[in-house]
Amino acid sequence: MNEKPKRNIPRWLPMLLLALLGxxxxxxxxxxxxxxxxxxxxxxxxxxxxxxxxxxxxxxxYVFTPAKSK
Known part of the structure; x- marks a missing residue:
């Protein structure tokens, strides 16, 4: 019953990080x-x-951005 909540990483985070690295x-x-x-x-x-x-x-x-979940 003591499950840790999943961390929801924003979808735009990989794009932002790779843009800054670029x-x-x-x-x-x-x-x-x-x-x-x-x-x-x-x-x-x-x-x-x-x-x-x-x-x-x-x-x-953008290529590595996770797909939108339903």
Missing amino acids: TLGGFLWYRSVGCTTGNCVISSNPLLSTFYGGAIGALLG
């Missing part, structure tokens, strides 16, 4: 790889690199 990865990509010539559209700008990293992370997070 933004960090995008910024680290800019800092470590970057673009020395300035001709690289994404990796020459820290904002674009961070944004695209976050977008890729959010898309991956």
Whole structure:
């Protein structure tokens, strides 16, 4: 009778966590790889690199988001 209640993890949590991890990865990509010539559209700008990293992370997070239960 003393069962622990199940923790209900919000459905958006995996997407948020992977988006944050992606933004960090995008910024680290800019800092470590970057673009020395300035001709690289994404990796020459820290904002674009961070944004695209976050977008890729959010898309991956969407894949791992649990389905809605009935």
